[in-house]
Amino acid sequence: MSQADHEADQHAPDHHGAEDYDADLPAHVERALAGFLREAGEPILDVEPTFGHAVEALTGFVLGGGKRLRPTFAWWGWRGAGGASRGTDARAVVRAVASLELIQACALIHDDLIDSSDSRRGSPTVHVAFAKRHADAGWLGQPAAFGQAASVLIGDLALAWAEDMFAGTPLPAATLDAARPAWRAMRTEVLAGQYLDVHTQATGDASAEAALRIDRLKTAAYTVARPLHLGAALAGAGPELTGGLLAFGGDLGVAFQLRDDLLGVFGDPSVTGKPAGDDLREGKRTLLLALGLELAAGQGSEAEHATVAAAVGDAGLTEDRVEQVRRALTAVGAVDAVERRIEELTTSALAALRAADPAAPAVDELVALAARATRRTY
Structure with missing residues (x-):
């Protein structure tokens, strides 16, 4: 599914609360994440377009794969305690539990840096990708140091946005x-x-x-x-x-x-x-x-x-x-x-x-x- 499709699905109507979120929960989590990442990124990109590299990297990392285990366990905790599978509260809870994927993104990005890992999910890790960006552009300083700094900041961004997503849940x-x-x-x-x-x-x-x-x-x-x-x-x-x-x-x-x-x-x-x-x-x-x-x-x-x-x-x-x-x-x-x-x-x-x-x-x-x-x- 393309980024545009993610965003379109995020704003699709839920038929006045009739949608059952038990069905294909990972897809609902994906749509919630795509919508939030777009909304969270737009204000800072208006102020500083260069930061788009970081926002794009985080968005690609979050939406580029993963089993969505943490939101899934959280959802079934909600349902196991009597929470509904439909309606506006259920839709809001999907957003709340989806925020766990941003904490996961922070953990993985930083973990890859700590472990000096070169790849994840078949792609270069964030610090490796940004080191290559530096080297390809011929910027000043050491590419590896730039990659390390970028991955720390992008992981921090994921953690900050996790809090924003959770706190902004309409509950x-x-x-x-x-x-x-x-x-x-x-x-x-x-x-x-x-x-x-x-x-x-x-x-x-x-x-x-x-x-x-x-x-x-x-x-x-x-x-x-x-x-x-x-x-x-x-x-x-x-x-x-x-x-x-x-x-x-x-x-x-x-x-x-x-x-x-x-x-x-x-x-x-x-x-x-x-x-x-x-x-x-x-x-x-x-x-x-x-x-x-x-x-x-x-x-x-x-x-x-x-x-x-x-x-x-x-x-x-x-x-x-x-x-x-x-x-x-x-x-x-x-x-x-x-x-x-x-x-x-x-x-x-x-x-x-x-x-x-x-x-x-x-x-x-x-x-x-x-x-x-x-x-x-x-």
Whole structure:
């Protein structure tokens, strides 16, 4: 769908509230994002057209792909707490939950810079693209420094606009205020998780405990638990339902991250959007690697331990050596151990969901989302 189509759809009538937002929710989120990005960008472009490069980059990044998982979990939190699927409130909630994609854009743009990643979704990362813009134009200074500065600012713009989009949602002030604790906690937790991630890489903490602490903050809270909390709070959920959704989201979010860790080593780049082995090159201390090192040491498998240890943080890691790491992790049982942990966490998450007893059809939809987020695809 073109940008023009996005904008046209954003302003299409919703038949006086008859539209059912349960149907093709990602498309509704996409239209809300396209409309907001156009509206947010126009005033600053009138003042400073040069900033159009940044606005265009952010718009392309946000609308250029993504699973829309966070808005989807938030929507089903809203529906599970009794929120309607139709009407003006439902339309407004779509806008509110769509703002999560701008926080995600900020996180990814900054994450790519922190990790020195060259590509995402088959395209150059923001800092790489702006470094190339500088080099191609023959500007003064270092292209890499310009690319780094641009990516920081564009990520900051995404975070600022996330707040604008959420705060500007046409819902009663009391409704938005009820969701503020979830909104604030989510933003703080993802930054704490990101800091813990880089701290762990810097200190070399390869323990399973450290890996799981990062997973709880950086992924589980931010991707599943807090979005569910946010949506449920918008619908006025009580503490019992909120607690159940947070328990479900916490365990499911960790299971989702563990699946992502496996895909980072074993996955198809055309599916994951990043080169296979990038987590190894970046030195990420995942549970998969922690268990691989622990199991290899416990079994006296010196060759496998050395293979895995040497790969972590090696920016020049070749595909052949990634394959050696795959074989080593499989041989010592780390892959099977992570698969078992995913199964255990998914089971406990679903038990918490059913105990919370959210309104229909949220249970079935969240069960389906859990299956999608944790299924084996390598």
